Amino acid sequence: MTVLSIAVKELLGLFVDDGSLAIAILAWVGVVAGLAGWLGTGGALAGGLLFAGLVAILVESVLRRAQSR
């Protein structure tokens, strides 16, 4: 059980460091997926929206960590 819990913890650690960053990324992908049908995924709009949101999430997470120092 201990070995399994360590393995699961290590595996999660590959993808999750700041929990709120991971949740925000997943939520934003969900939002863009939801909007994709409405916006249309063929053009640059959905891609631009996806990229802009991810950049905003990254910058917010970095600045929040920098200010909490």
Added chain:
Amino acid sequence: MDWTHVMPVVSAAFLGSFVEVVEAFTIILAVGTVRGWRPALQGTAAGLGLLAALVVLLGPLFSLIPLHALQLFVGVLLLLFGLRWLRKAILRSAGIIGLHDETKAFDKETAELKGAMAAHAAAADWLAAVTAFKAVVLEGVEVVFIVLAVGAGNGLIVPASLGALAACGLVLLIGVAVHRPLARVPENILKFVVGIMLSAFGTFWVLEGLGGSWPGADVAVLGLAMGYGLVALITVRWIKLQRSASEGARA
């Protein structure tokens, strides 16, 4: 073969693997130095065997997943992994958190191993082998993930694997030559670049997985990488300016 298609994949796999292999090498070197090369190599071989089994088991599974679902799944994992690396690299570049130091890591691992072996003298070889095994598996799982993630969405697992193998070979060559931790490897710059590339790949695959297509097709990955790189550099600069302004106000 379209090199604009293949090179970003090979580069991401090579650089990402290089960082991880350097970290594993430090621990294996500590084990070899403290207890001898036999348990270090036994642990390493067992770890590599487990990783090979993982690739053999997971590789064919990917071919069973429909392409768009695979691209979305891999894209989301790449975003979680890549943005996490990029965040840490930005914070390190801005001086918010300390840089990873292979010499310190080597000293820490050596001290811990000596302590553990003193407490369990009868099982010293076993402890040493397990330490090497754990290092290879933990760092190697990241290598396996990077290879599968950057290669699976576009059928480029073989070139990505070659990039990772080249990184392993290069670290081994340098490590055998210098016989000490590779402390002069610019780890944070590599992590910065890999974080940018993996985030760009993740963003690309997520939209493709949703059934969309990027203007410029595969070349869009380079545009996304430039965008992430620019934002990351501006953020580092901004934090440094803020810090020097607040330190100036305090002085």
